[in-house]
Amino acid sequence: MDLQWSEADLAFRDEVRAFLDDKLTPELRAAGELATSVYSDHEASLEWQRILHERGWAAPAWPVEHGGCDWSQTQHYIFSRESILAGAPALSPMGIRMVAYAIIAFGTPAQKEFFLPRILTGEVFFCQGYSEPEAGSDLASLTMAAVDDGDDLVCTGSKIWTTHATEANWIFCLVRTSKQAKKQQGITFVLIDMNTPGIEVRPLVMTSGEEVQNQVFFDSVRVPKSNVLGQIDDGWSVAKYLLVFERGGGAVAPALQVMAESIAKEAAEQTGPDGRSLIENAAFSAKLAEARIRTEVLEILEYRTLALIKAGKNPGPASSMLKVLGTELSQKLTELALEAAGPRGRAYQPHATKPGGPLAEFVPPTDGYVTGADWQAVAPLRYFNDRAGSIYAGSNEIQRNILAKAALGL
The missing domain is CATH 1.20.140.10 (Butyryl-CoA Dehydrogenase, subunit A, domain 3)
Structure with missing residues (x-):
């Protein structure tokens, strides 16, 4: 393993530093340096995403055909490192760094066409619906039900510790579509519009006094089957793929x-x-x-x-x-x-x-x-x-x- 950057790597580092020096305003730097958790101020994060998107750097790890950059792994690391050292605010990971990869890998052409460009611009802002009151680290024990009803799945249950559910306009969820011998089976991965009737968000006050986490309740929420990512009853495969990017x-x-x-x-x-x-x-x-x-x-x-x-x-x-x-x-x-x-x-x-x-x-x-x-x-x-x-x-x-x-x- 060579620990020295190449001349090309150093030139790229200098390019990134120049960009950060030019585009990071004092307000944006403050949002990064005075952040109280892994999540930056919401408005500052979206503004920084807009600036990065203008440069074509909002989602550099995506495939080039979907708006990513043709960078080496070393360049990705340098960009991440220099952004942190410069005090740039963090982007919300739920869309760009998580569900987008699942959409790229498992989504239909229509799903990719709708979601990916809007995730890049921030028009679509996702939160994550995984954990439930009785299903956290043992995620496969989830019980939120999704009943087949023609062209829709009717979803009833709740999710908890849902970051930025009050700001998000979409949520990606794991739901139970059938009960089978193995609990990892019968789970489906769905994308749900947060404006759908039957959804209620209740903020949770953390020990820090912040309301970043929430509990989300679903009361007979109708979700078109066209919003299923991957196959019905095989959402665990999608979730395992996505967890690699989360960790x-x-x-x-x-x-x-x-x-x-x-x-x-x-x-x-x-x-x-x-x-x-x-x-x-x-x-x-x-x-x-x-x-x-x-x-x-x-x-x-x-x-x-x-x-x-x-x-x-x-x-x-x-x-x-x-x-x-x-x-x-x-x-x-x-x-x-x-x-x-x-x-x-x-x-x-x-x-x-x-x-x-x-x-x-x-x-x-x-x-x-x-x-x-x-x-x-x-x-x-x-x-x-x-x-x-x-x-x-x-x-x-x-x-x-x-x-x-x-x-x-x-």
């Missing part, structure tokens, strides 16, 4: 490196009663050093995965491994950031941040006053939001089971 493929290490560098800088500026900075505290500095080393290891693992893909090989269970390492390291860093924030990090000051959704029952001070620096206001919200990192996209316990079987043969 891996991006550059995670650079974001964690930026976070670690920020913590080191902030800890150096915080002084205790003895006049010494927090970074001079042996216990804290040792924890931070360990985390920074782990970010470097994670980056090497991402490079190794990139090299395998570039060589045309299947990275195997690498997506599960990177998901476990990345989310748990992110949780460790948010703990250190909260420790560095000190007493000022205990105050609830979301008005100094750029949250990914509405704030429940919060009235900001009229003068905009913030106790401490903005990063100290961001720290507790990131800490609370990051607790979910080891649960979503398949809990880390599930990922370890996958690794035990695929890598260790247990």
Whole structure:
């Protein structure tokens, strides 16, 4: 594995940097740098998607015929890395980075023609309808029913932890169309217009005070069979394909490196009663050093995965491994950031941040006053939001089971 970028790679990196320097306004950078979770401010995210779409870079990993870029895997990694380092707001992954791949792989020509261009522009904005109150990591236990009725499926049930359901105008859902001996069978993958009669969205207030997650109720919602992706009763095949894109493929290490560098800088500026900075505290500095080393290891693992893909090989269970390492390291860093924030990090000051959704029952001070620096206001919200990192996209316990079987043969 060659860890050095080629001259062509460096030229591409410089092109990306120039684009980011030119197009990332202070407001867009703030939306990225002051984000409280993996989801950026909704309006800023859509604006950044519009700018990227104008350049043809909104969905670079898509096939070229559908609007993607003819980039190498190295170029994809460089683009992702440089965007993170520049503080660009994240795009919502549900459409561009998730269901779009399922539509490309399993969709009919009519489905591709309708959805793909509109996902690129943001006209179609998806949320994900997978988890249910009794079906989370054991997703195949889902019970939301879809009854065959001529040209339609009539859907009744509910989905929970549905990110951005209040903003989305479409949802992709797994529904139960038949009961068979094996629970993975009899599941169908459907695309549902959120404006269809019978759909109700109820926001869930998270520990951070944000209303990013929701519960969605379906009461005899009629869905045309033309909105089924793949085959009826074979939606599990579509879901498994899509999960590969949900669990891996991006550059995670650079974001964690930026976070670690920020913590080191902030800890150096915080002084205790003895006049010494927090970074001079042996216990804290040792924890931070360990985390920074782990970010470097994670980056090497991402490079190794990139090299395998570039060589045309299947990275195997690498997506599960990177998901476990990345989310748990992110949780460790948010703990250190909260420790560095000190007493000022205990105050609830979301008005100094750029949250990914509405704030429940919060009235900001009229003068905009913030106790401490903005990063100290961001720290507790990131800490609370990051607790979910080891649960979503398949809990880390599930990922370890996958690794035990695929890598260790247990």
